[in-house]
Amino acid sequence: MSAVDAAATLLPGFEGTILPGWLRDRLAAGLGGVCLFGENIESPEQLRRLTAAIRAANPNALIAIDEEGGDVTRLFYDVGSPYPGNAVLGRLDDPARTEAVARSVGQALRAAGVNLDFAPDIDVNSNPDNPVIGVRSFGATSALVARHSAAWVRGLQSTGVAASAKHFPGHGDTATDSHLALPIVDAPLAVLRSRELVPFAAAISAGVRTVMTSHILLPQLDAEHPATLSPRILQGLLRDELGFTGVVVSDALDMAGASANIGIPQAAVAALAAGCDLLCIGTKNTDAQLADIERALAAAVADGRLPEARLASAASAVRHLGAELAAALPPDLAPDLATDLETPATSPGGAYEDPPTAAEVASTFDVSPEARHWLAGQAPTVVVRLESTPNEAVGTAPWGPFAHLAHGDTLAHVADPGHVADTAHPADVSDEAPGEPGTTWLTGTVVTVTPDTTNALEAVSRGTGLTSARVLVVGKAIHLAPWATRLVDDLRRTSDVLVVDMGWPTPDRAYADIATFGASRLVGEALLGLLPTPAPASDPAPASDSAPRSDPAHRPNDQRPHTNPLANDAHDRHTLDPHTNPLVHDAHDRHTLDPHTHDAHDRHDPEAHDHLQHERLVR
Incomplete structure (x- = not known):
């Protein structure tokens, strides 16, 4: 097994606001990228320095963040988001406005040096008791969510930042938070095709670069494995039926829905074998944790549980995306920083164009x-x-x-x-x-x-x-x-x-x-x-x-x-x-x-x- 291929599939978080030495060394050795969280950000200038340090270690690194433009925000984690959020955009029901808001988010991320946004959330929130999706969704009907999902993808990706449609194949009809347990969606494929999958088809048609999986169990499709760990769902449904050819990203593997019973290293093995390309590990990860995952991947390749060709394919997909996004970034982001982060809500022609009042x-x-x-x-x-x-x-x-x-x-x-x-x-x-x-x-x-x-x-x-x-x-x-x-x-x-x-x-x-x-x-x-x-x-x-x-x-x-x-x-x-x-x-x-x-x-x-x-x- 190529250790470099294993490293290329990993996307850890870390503690602090400065790139730690161990993570810098791993990036230089081929680590796929880094996921940033609210605790890693204290100011626009600090974030700009942090992303510059990541790119200096690995120019093709994926620098990912969860900026959904609403209740889930990282850029504005200290003050609250100036954007309206998906449910409000869905109720306005103006796809052009949704596209403009997403373009604003993309410009702010690009100015900060971030190239992958884990947004939009395109779950159809059909269950009002959903504790984890709710207002992160554009709405409760598939057609509404689909047209705004496509608009968001177009707007965000027009700035050179990759979007991630989540949480495949749909986390909207759940009453359990997958951070804490394994939700079950006991719906037949026909229902999924008419409801959950419609927005994903729209996002794929709009050219979304990545799709994020969900840690939910769909017993009528795969009674044993949650979606993140299911070849039937990721290969059969996402790749073969919907025709997605981009990067498949796992939701964070430290969540209970993925790793409560088997641990993060074995969840990483199962996710790659099922069809994931890039593995979100979680937050506050350590060098020792990544070493444990790499050892588990090596053992799985050695005993045949993880085909080496599957690992190589995943690593290649991640590297290709990273190289393309790096080529789209300007060499100097400083001018954008002042324009896009200082006044995101009011600058005429700036980051937040035509915002909802x-x-x-x-x-x-x-x-x-x-x-x-x-x-x-x-x-x-x-x-x-x-x-x-x-x-x-x-x-x-x-x-x-x-x-x-x-x-x-x-x-x-x-x-x-x-x-x-x-x-x-x-x-x-x-x-x-x-x-x-x-x-x-x-x-x-x-x-x-x-x-x-x-x-x-x-x-x-x-x-x-x-x-x-x-x-x-x-x-x-x-x-x-x-x-x-x-x-x-x-x-x-x-x-x-x-x-x-x-x-x-x-x-x-x-x-x-x-x-x-x-x-x-x-x-x-x-x-x-x-x-x-x-x-x-x-x-x-x-x-x-x-x-x-x-x-x-x-x-x-x-x-x-x-x-x-x-x-x-x-x-x-x-x-x-x-x-x-x-x-x-x-x-x-x-x-x-x-x-x-x-x-x-x-x-x-x-x-x-x-x-x-x-x-x-x-x-």
Whole structure:
């Protein structure tokens, strides 16, 4: 077996923001490429240096990333995506606009030195209980998803960045997250041909360069192997029936759906034997892990489980793609960097050409008659933010209206401790610069509730603390979290509640008075524009002496709402008394409720810390 061929099929992640020496050496020896995650990126300039270092080690390396242009973002992982996301694009249903957004994403990636984007997600989200696809999909019907899939592929690849249609043969009809377990889609081939496979056929016709597999079991096609490990599905269905001739990429092999029972090295063997060409390993990989995989591949070739010709064919396909993409990149990317990453949302003729406006995005929202009535009233007294355990594909990127507070705008000084602001990532608030008066969009009572802290707020809602209050509840796929639906039910019994679901809701909209079908920063801005604006306070809060960390070169410019639609009137500040309600906390304290003691002091949020430190941002 050629060790160089084995290396060419591997696409690991790594820890840190600087290319480690072991990975540089492997790239120089023929490693296929590198997959970048949110934790590898801290600024546009740093990303540009990182990709330049990768190319210096291997000019033909594939430099891959998950930039779906919505809830799943890596380029804007610190501030939230300025793009609308697939479900919103599907609801706009203008393929030309979808193509323009994808072209914008491609230009930003090209400027950063990335040449392979694991997008678009072209799953047909036919199951509203899907915990991992949802708003990453263009929609619930095959024809709609197909026309936008083709448009996205055309737009992205027009910039010289390769697209990857995922997750073959379709992850939309699942109720299990393949990061955590093996989903089962028990559908006959006829159903797959009429639903799941239609967008893949459209993407292939549009010339998509790569297709990513899914770790799902389709027992009516192959009762033993998930799609990533199934020759029947990859060779018989994708290659022979659909005629795909490009590079087949595995979804991350560290996901439970692929390797829980056999381990990553043997999953790598099975994936190559089944027909994968490029193997995504995962994130935070090490030199030792790659050595284990290479030894497993060598043993499999030696004992005949992996034909040497299959390995050579996979390596050749990866090298060919890498060489073609390298030839398409300009020798100096620096001029593009300033144009495409600094102002992706507003530069005329720049990276984000003809973007949907916030008003256009808002026009796609599903707003119930009851919600319209609520919006005609006064501003909310209290904002309840439902923070579920993050989907592993999305990670902990700022989302929705809270993305503006988290990084883009100034926190007001908390003159009254009962009138507080929260942040998307409490640990991210810094003391770098004083805020300017009047620039904050949210200075009201914001309560962040997690699965561990919901009981405390339920107790408040059943008592007198929220009686008759106007409560705005904002969450994502609320119906999937029993703790969240229970809390909403309690709040509705005592308060005037508006529930905004920024995920994929149920058809009956039981927990979605407003359904936004996405939670990107742009969608959050659109939501803010719908909310009632409070009357001006007679005594405005003074400026803060601390401001959130912010990198102007790495965030959209259009992030400065001049009104304050979620701010509370000063007369409503009594609603949650910080001395009696442990869920109220000062943004400057930067601590959150301890679920065991209900003490808000001196305890960092363990869930947020765990997500920041141990995120596995795979597809």
